[in-house]
Amino acid sequence: MPEIIAENIAAVPSAPPVETRAERLRNFWSDFRESWVAVGALIVIGVLLFLSFGAPLVSPQDPYDMAMLDWLDAFLRPGTEGSGGYVHLLGTDNAGRDMLSAIFYGLRTSFVIGLSAGALALLVGIAVGLTAAYFGGRIEALLMRIVDLQLSMPAILLALVLVAMLGQGIVQIILALVVAQYAYFARTTHGAAKVERGKDYIEAARSTPLPTHRVLFKHLLPNVLPPLIVVATVQVASAIALEATLSFLGVGLPLTEPSLGSLISNGFKYIHSDRYWLSIYPGLALMLTVVAINLVGDQVRKVLDPRNSR
Amino acid sequence: MSAALEVRGLTTQFSTRKGAVTAVNDVSFLVQPGRILGLVGESGSGKSVTGFSIMGLIDEPGKITAGQVMVQGTDMRGMSLEEQRKMRGRAVSMVFQDPMMTLNPVLRVGDQMAMAVRVHDKVSKAAAWDRAREALEIVGIPAAVERLQAYPHQLSGGMRQRVAIATALLHRPAVIIADEPTTALDVSIQGQILAEVRRLADETGTAIVWVTHDLAVVSSLADDIAVMYAGRIVESGTAAEVIANPRHPYTRGLIDSVPGLHEPGQDLPQIPGSTPQLANLPSGCPFRPRCPRATDICATIPPNTGTEAHAVLCHHPLEAT
Amino acid sequence: MLSYFITRIAQAIVVVFAMSVIVFVGVFAIGNPIDVMIDPGATQAIREKLIAQYGLDQPLVVQYWTFLRNVFAGDLGTSMVYNIPVVDLVFSRFPATLELVAVSVLIAVGVGIPAGLWAGYRPDSIGAKLVMALSVLGFSVPTFWIGMLLIMGFAVELGWLPSGGRGDEATFLGVSSSLFTPDGWSHVIMPAINLSLFKMGLMIRLTRAGMVEAMGTDYVKFARAQGLPDRQIVFSHILRNISIPIVTVLGLELGSTLAFAVVTESVFNWPGVGKLIIDSILQLDRPVMVSYLIMVVILFVLINLVVDLVYARLDPRVRLKGGA
Numbered sequence A: 001m002p003e004i005i006a007e008n009i010a011a012v013p014s015a016p017p018v019e020t021r022a023e024r025l026r027n028f029w030s031d032f033r034e035s036w037v038a039v040g041a042l043i044v045i046g047v048l049l050f051l052s053f054g055a056p057l058v059s060p061q062d063p064y065d066m067a068m069l070d071w072l073d074a075f076l077r078p079g080t081e082g083s084g085g086y087v088h089l090l091g092t093d094n095a096g097r098d099m100l101s102a103i104f105y106g107l108r109t110s111f112v113i114g115l116s117a118g119a120l121a122l123l124v125g126i127a128v129g130l131t132a133a134y135f136g137g138r139i140e141a142l143l144m145r146i147v148d149l150q151l152s153m154p155a156i157l158l159a160l161v162l163v164a165m166l167g168q169g170i171v172q173i174i175l176a177l178v179v180a181q182y183a184y185f186a187r188t189t190h191g192a193a194k195v196e197r198g199k200d201y202i203e204a205a206r207s208t209p210l211p212t213h214r215v216l217f218k219h220l221l222p223n224v225l226p227p228l229i230v231v232a233t234v235q236v237a238s239a240i241a242l243e244a245t246l247s248f249l250g251v252g253l254p255l256t257e258p259s260l261g262s263l264i265s266n267g268f269k270y271i272h273s274d275r276y277w278l279s280i281y282p283g284l285a286l287m288l289t290v291v292a293i294n295l296v297g298d299q300v301r302k303v304l305d306p307r308n309s310r
Numbered sequence B: 001m002s003a004a005l006e007v008r009g010l011t012t013q014f015s016t017r018k019g020a021v022t023a024v025n026d027v028s029f030l031v032q033p034g035r036i037l038g039l040v041g042e043s044g045s046g047k048s049v050t051g052f053s054i055m056g057l058i059d060e061p062g063k064i065t066a067g068q069v070m071v072q073g074t075d076m077r078g079m080s081l082e083e084q085r086k087m088r089g090r091a092v093s094m095v096f097q098d099p100m101m102t103l104n105p106v107l108r109v110g111d112q113m114a115m116a117v118r119v120h121d122k123v124s125k126a127a128a129w130d131r132a133r134e135a136l137e138i139v140g141i142p143a144a145v146e147r148l149q150a151y152p153h154q155l156s157g158g159m160r161q162r163v164a165i166a167t168a169l170l171h172r173p174a175v176i177i178a179d180e181p182t183t184a185l186d187v188s189i190q191g192q193i194l195a196e197v198r199r200l201a202d203e204t205g206t207a208i209v210w211v212t213h214d215l216a217v218v219s220s221l222a223d224d225i226a227v228m229y230a231g232r233i234v235e236s237g238t239a240a241e242v243i244a245n246p247r248h249p250y251t252r253g254l255i256d257s258v259p260g261l262h263e264p265g266q267d268l269p270q271i272p273g274s275t276p277q278l279a280n281l282p283s284g285c286p287f288r289p290r291c292p293r294a295t296d297i298c299a300t301i302p303p304n305t306g307t308e309a310h311a312v313l314c315h316h317p318l319e320a321t
Numbered sequence C: 001m002l003s004y005f006i007t008r009i010a011q012a013i014v015v016v017f018a019m020s021v022i023v024f025v026g027v028f029a030i031g032n033p034i035d036v037m038i039d040p041g042a043t044q045a046i047r048e049k050l051i052a053q054y055g056l057d058q059p060l061v062v063q064y065w066t067f068l069r070n071v072f073a074g075d076l077g078t079s080m081v082y083n084i085p086v087v088d089l090v091f092s093r094f095p096a097t098l099e100l101v102a103v104s105v106l107i108a109v110g111v112g113i114p115a116g117l118w119a120g121y122r123p124d125s126i127g128a129k130l131v132m133a134l135s136v137l138g139f140s141v142p143t144f145w146i147g148m149l150l151i152m153g154f155a156v157e158l159g160w161l162p163s164g165g166r167g168d169e170a171t172f173l174g175v176s177s178s179l180f181t182p183d184g185w186s187h188v189i190m191p192a193i194n195l196s197l198f199k200m201g202l203m204i205r206l207t208r209a210g211m212v213e214a215m216g217t218d219y220v221k222f223a224r225a226q227g228l229p230d231r232q233i234v235f236s237h238i239l240r241n242i243s244i245p246i247v248t249v250l251g252l253e254l255g256s257t258l259a260f261a262v263v264t265e266s267v268f269n270w271p272g273v274g275k276l277i278i279d280s281i282l283q284l285d286r287p288v289m290v291s292y293l294i295m296v297v298i299l300f301v302l303i304n305l306v307v308d309l310v311y312a313r314l315d316p317r318v319r320l321k322g323g324a
Helices: A002-011 A021-032 A037-052 A098-136 A137-152 A155-166 A170-195 A198-205 A212-249 A260-268 A277-303 B045-056 B081-087 B109-118 B127-140 B143-148 B157-169 B187-204 B215-221 B239-244 B249-256 C002-030 C031-038 C044-054 C060-073 C085-123 C126-140 C143-159 C182-215 C216-226 C230-267 C272-281 C287-314 C316-321
Strands: B007-018 B019-031 B036-040 B063-072 B092-095 B175-179 B206-210 B224-229 B234-237 C169-174 C175-177
Touching: A021 A155, A021 A277, A021 B019, A021 B143, A037 A277, A037 C182, A037 C216, A098 A137, A098 C169, A137 A170, A137 B092, A137 C287, A155 A170, A155 A212, A155 B092, A155 B187, A155 C230, A155 C272, A170 A212, A170 B143, A212 A277, A212 C126, A212 C143, A260 A277, A260 C126, A260 C143, A277 C126, A277 C143, B007 B045, B007 C143, B019 B045, B019 B063, B019 B206, B019 B224, B036 B187, B036 B215, B045 B063, B045 B092, B045 B175, B045 B206, B092 B157, B109 B127, B109 B157, B109 C216, B127 B143, B127 B157, B143 C002, B143 C230, B143 C287, B157 B175, B157 B187, B187 B206, B206 B215, B206 C175, B215 B239, B224 B239, B224 B249, B224 C287, B234 B239, B234 B249, B249 C044, C002 C060, C031 C085, C044 C126, C085 C126, C085 C175, C085 C182, C085 C230, C085 C287, C126 C182, C143 C230, C182 C230, C216 C230, C230 C272, C272 C287
Parallel strands: B036 B206, B036 B224, B092 B175, B175 B206
Antiparallel strands: B007 B019, B007 B063, B224 B234, C169 C175
16 A cells, blocks of 8 residues: 555654755745835845945045044035035034944944844854753753843843943943843744754654754754744844944943944934934934834744744 | 525635635525534535625635525625624524633623623613523523633533523524534533534524534434535435435445444445545536546536435435435 | 742842842942042042042952842942932932833823724734834834934924923822823823833734734634624623733833833933933942842842742643742
């Protein structure tokens, strides 16, 4: 009875159906494309990344170079021509800094902080989550209790405390964000890994003499990756927002190293005069960035959610 | 006198990415007051969708595309949505499969039942609770007053199903659709409920459509049987006639695979293959790929080759004895 | 059950203790507060006298021990900036924060739950999608930026509302609050809306998810089969069911609302506890920082503990697993 044999083969525990990497990417993309909002958001992110990391090429002025700033150019309205002989599309700030250039450079700082904090938090989180899920017992109990406690505290508060302890500067901010955010990744990794661990194929892999790290990295990790990708997009956006908030509160980056947050903070001082452009434009750039990343993350979550596969 | 329920040419479709799927296909039947119709089929045969279609409770992406549902002679499909709602619970009512899920876990039984009373009859809360108590007593629940005060999780599964049946009975509807109401219960409780339902149908004159996959249950309970396969009724007649003298090969296969209706000491035969997916049905008779009697002509939809009293949709029906 | 309670409470105490050490050591690693306090021209002798007065010449362990002893005596130290006891300082600021948080929770619930119910009732409608899009904005756009836009729009451009500060107070039934005066409301409304947006987004999502789930349940289908109108099903059946998780989340969110108040209070210059902590961080006012942080830790541990214990009571499966 060939049918019965075929059925028995299908019943042998195995990892979820194997697709080649290219196939999986293609399927992912075709599902992702269904939301034009998400595709638009992805394009916006691409443009913003280009403008920020290509800031020295595309911006009319280097806002860090104090020698290029002229006090006579201070508070120029958007669209006015300054002493540099070019039009300040978004106006200038109190130090005569071209706002457009400052936003591009500030965006770069924000991206650097958001991406590196996100990546580091991802690594730390995976390490903690996998360790807990793999070893179980007391190690798991201790690690996950710490993670839970941290998750119950809002990230902004934790970051605030850490920055207060560590002091100001890019490295300190990144560190503070990593400590504040790794818990989300640890929780997700742990949750997904626990589910996968219960499945037969991991038990099968564990019962063979494969070394621990091979089970972890070859079998567990690929299966916990999808939910992690979703968390990662959201966390990069929230790292950028957190950094901006800290800088706005005055405990983040100083204005000499402008991130979007410190630009807005600076502009906030002039909110009662009608110099709206000092704060509105960097704020719009921040909002655009954060919302675009979140929209992409939302769509990625929908696509990767197994309940949505039809 | 008109029938309690008459369904004519009922067709319900679901729109999916791959196009419209017909879950209920040109279904017609008739139930007289006080009689029980057993609507039998495997899961995916469209029997539950038929039940919900009669109630007018088909949600997007589903839609009733054709047919009539006549309750005591009036067509529910010709009514406005508001009029249809007023028919539900009063003229037609429904009981579901899993009694653990049909009652709201955070509301007292009495509150839920009183709400069902007061939605159609403007009576005081106290009077509604009184009606609820009477209904519980009718379905044989002892200490009804205490049960009304209870939350659903404080009652057993069988008790909860009785509460659901009592709720369906509150307005003495002409028709009750019972969607596998005993499947989730223990066999002994199942027997009690079946006896109770039989008695209620006889005493109250309520017509019951008993939707089930369990031929053994309907053979002892129902007056009439309609067998559904892939959205169509393929055979219908009185229960005694269909069980004793099945004429559709599918019905034959079903009866042969029921232990109680089969001679002991032999292997139970099974119908080869599996229920087809509604999204890609074979052309013509949907049972064709699994049928031992299939020939080329089965690629066309079969007509009724039986009588009006015992209808069969088959090109090659089994001999009538 | 009892052993579970005891384990959890013991754990909570250990956590508070550990956090207090971390916070204490961490905060004392920052700069020298004396330099901030005194005139740069002061003599070395005055400096050292002050350092000795605040006990800053002692080893950290001794300083921590002194601090701990004082805490148990109800003394959290004296603010270096305001020169009054920290306990008095925090309690004098607390009513303002409480007002802000209360109004913002009211707004979040009053708008978020109906919007979520509606979005969950017709999840495919344009309106529902709009509501969800707005909730994404409430989640992702930084609070301070929205606050700033509110000020620019309603205070600077339109001039309808004051741009910051707390309004006149009035006393009613022995309670003094700015919520008893129209001026107070004109001041509180903008910051409260600002603070409510995140929670509102959360409420919308939570309510919508619960609504969508409930609409598919048998008990809702059963209610519809009885002829109940949808309005009654939503308000009598569904709302009762989904209110349990909503209330739980609201309780848990209380802590994070206090944290977000830090941002909102700074933007709107609201004289609450959140503004106090930011100012004390900027001014290196250590006693205030340490006390506030430890109070927050205790608050969070308490909220967690209460939630855990309540769940343990409701769900016997948690009890069986023991104090993991």
